[in-house]
Amino acid sequence: MNEQRFILDNIMSLKRHLLKRFDVYQITADRQGEKSWQVSEADEVLPLFGPKNLPLVSLKRFFFAENEAIYSFNGNTFSPIKPKIEPRAIFGVQACDLTAISYQDTFFKDDPYYQARRQQTLLVGIDCNSPCEKGFCHEMNAGPHVDSAHADLILSQFSDLQNTAVSSTETAKGAWLLIAATEKGRDSLQGLVLQNAPENWPELRQQLKQQVVAKFADFSYIKSSTEIINKGQVPAKLWEELSVRCLACSGCTNLCPTCSCYSSYEQYDSESNQTTTRRIWDSCQFEGFQREASNHNPSQLAAQRTERFWFHKFSNAYLPEFGRYGCVGCGRCEQTCAGSIGVHSVMKRINQVCCN
Structure with missing residues (x-):
């Protein structure tokens, strides 16, 4: 695996860089405190992440649309209706949701509608630093840290390191490890000045994972x-x-x-004499x-x-x-x-x- 690892001092510098090329989505809280994935309109809005900010609604709708037109028929010809998606980055995705996207990638591997959305999306994962209240991702091999096969970029915060015997820990505390796990991820970092991470940082990340797993309840x-x-x-x-x-x-x-x-259903338009087939969640x-x-x-x-x-x-x-x-x-x-x-x-x- 051709991973590249960097030091990231400020998570917002990465977000600002991605905003130059992508529509960036992040977890946002509304006035009632409800969390959801929304497009970020400004670079000064700090991304939410962590176990208390996992949205109740997952990222599934970003790739497998809840209701979409898939083709039309004018009485003679069937015409596919392919979605038009601008390049987008989903910023701060937790391991469980990234594992689920990988699962859906397999299910929809030959689905052109799903793949049109998937190919235009950069996934920026983030390691969890503590368990979710109802989460048991470690029991399902789906977390708490991001699998490199499931994201393009991975962020891991080292501020919570405790009782580690690994050298150079003090240089890691407060910083982020940024992993470019795919070619798409590496390409997205072009033009962003970064310092290579020390060789022992993957070991520090593994220690962080062990600390988080130890905090889970008995499942x-x-x-x-x-x-x-x-x-x-x-x-x-x-x-x-x-x-x-x-x-x-x-x-x-x-x-x-x-x-x-x-499931699917047909929608007939009498003015155009055209029938549209729509796919909906069932x-x-x-x-x-x-x-x-x-x-x-x-x-x-x-x-x-x-x-x-x-x-x-x-x-x-x-x-x-x-x-x-x-x-x-x-x-x-x-x-x-x-x-x-x-x-x-x-x-x-x-x-x-x-x-x-």
Whole structure:
């Protein structure tokens, strides 16, 4: 891997540099304190990052649009409608969301609409310096530090180094390690004057990761319940018990950064005599999601849909294709579920019933 490592004294200098070439998006808080990804209009707006600033809505919509026109038909010819995306940089993306984007890259590898957006996007990742309240990314191999295969640029802040025996630590405290992990990342730094990082800084970064992982709560029930799911040992009665609490609101699937279910519909314009096909997000938690033209429905029961959802998130069956589970440990489903059957609630219940 041809990484380049630099010292960055001020994170804003990097943002200002990127603003010259990209539309820069960063986490922004509104007047009510709600966090979301918004375009940055000025270089003096300091980016938000860290566990308390992980937006409830992930970056999925930036690449897999919630509602988009994909082609039109004028009665004779089908014409694709490709999105037009200006070069953009998403600044300060945490490891779990970057892992999810990598997962979606595999799912949508042949999708021209997704790829048109993905190719125009520079991903600037940032290492987490403490755990999220509901996060368990380390259990899912999705954090807390950014994988070099998942971002173009990576930022790691050394101000939180503690009790390290590595030499030159004092020169690292207060500074940022900037890693250019891809050719796109290296190209984005052209014209920015940077000093090469000391050779021991990757080791310092690894120590930081170990310090953060040590702060996570005990989430061993995630691993235990994953094994139970893959052995097919979850009782049918338990899936029924859990499914009764599902409101089919689609909150879990909409917020999950790896969910990719979609449907399509046609929109006819009588003035132009043209039909446009649109693609929209769908949810496997909807009763009609798998209903066939014959009216046969293999997932008519809520218990079947609940079981399938968690099987898709934690089944070994998908490892050959994606190289990982479909859960990145962000905990968003737990935050949004009105029926209290997010990932922690479900995995704890499976562990309780099947292991005790």
